[in-house]
Amino acid sequence: MTVNTSPPGAVKKIGFIGLGIMGSHMAANLIRAGYDVTGYDVVPASVDRLLQAGGKPAPSIAEAVAGAEVVITMLPDSPQVSEVVLGPGGVLESAAPGVLLVDMSSIAPETSIAVATAGTEKGVRVLDAPVSGGEQGAIKASLSIMVGGSAEDFAAAQPVFEHLGRTIVHVGGHGAGQTVKAANQLMVAGIIALVSEAIVLLEASGVDGERALEVLAGGLAGNRILDLKSESMLARRFEPGFRIDLHHKDMGIALASARAAGVSLPVTGVVAQLVAAARATGHGSDDHSALLTVIEQLSGRSA
Known part of the structure; x- marks a missing residue:
């Protein structure tokens, strides 16, 4: 610049x-x-x-x-x-x-x-x-x-x-900026959770994760999480770009905003619990893509 x-x-x-x-x-x-x-x-x-x-x-x-x-x-x-x-x-x-x-x-x-x-x-x-x-x-x-x-x-x-x-x-x-950010954060966490589930499924099925995610990224399933984090997630590298601790805080804001608006966000509620579990199992200082570790544990596939 x-x-x-x-x-x-x-x-x-x-x-x-x-x-x-x-x-x-x-x-x-x-x-x-x-x-x-x-x-x-x-x-x-x-x-x-x-x-x-x-x-x-x-x-x-x-x-x-x-x-x-x-x-x-x-x-x-x-x-x-x-x-x-x-x-x-x-x-x-x-x-x-x-x-x-x-x-x-x-x-x-x-x-x-x-x-x-x-x-x-x-x-x-x-x-x-x-x-x-x-x-x-x-x-x-x-x-x-x-x-x-x-x-x-x-x-x-x-x-x-x-x-x-x-x-x-x-x-x-x-306050509108913060409401939009809450919506952003619930979407990001949800997408990370789904990418994590895809990785667990692919690897448990014996499919090459790198090749599979490459083709997924080129179709309707393509998203920024795949673009930016698939390589580090496959390698289980969770150096913080955005920490689980902060995303846990943001999911609380999203749920509180939903309560204030009088709406139900059921998927957000589940994902918020997964983020909370990542924090509770010692990943608070890791990148939010460490949500993958929780999905692995639920499947009995953690190291």
Whole structure:
């Protein structure tokens, strides 16, 4: 990606809070695009990566936010977002009126709505903008970004989003982005479960899994999980691109959203239990494709 020393639009300075597996690559892409990025994370190694990418480390949330026109948060769950944004010394206490806060974490819709309400009281504009695409999507700036909030604030953030993702859609008001992300996560987990079942069936039947998945990927059964994860799943390599722990959290959000909407998601309920089983059997820090291990255990085929 070539460096653009004059970023599009009015935004020049970005505060970035949460420099983990996803956030570190996203911040690096913004730096390469020519933005002045100041970042904060509780893990020193994450801040060091930002410095190596050309960003400016901040010793506190307040200093990461100081002078920023846009603040991006990329955090694990609702409690962390509430603490970082609403807590003492947090974003809303530190940000100047008119700042655009873009929360790209995957959290409960009601938390996003609460953050937006509190932001309005402080004169801070808020978008919820969770992403899909995993670590590779963050590295390649090819994420799908689902955005909730006002159309005006979405338009203001669009130039920044374009350096982070390829599919960028305003899906509705505050919290809508999180609802769409919940739908995304239930679909991803369900597809991983079915790919896992296909692998177990093929291997138990003596069929070459690699060749079988190749032909499946070319037909109606083709999907992104097969494209991106079939090789590592067949090899039982589960280095985390997106951890089971986080997907377990997201499946809880999906089920809670279904309850709030008054709808039944029976397949999601079953898959959520499979994800919970993967976590309970010690795979929480593994990639979500480690769901394969649970399907193998149910079939008595685990190593």
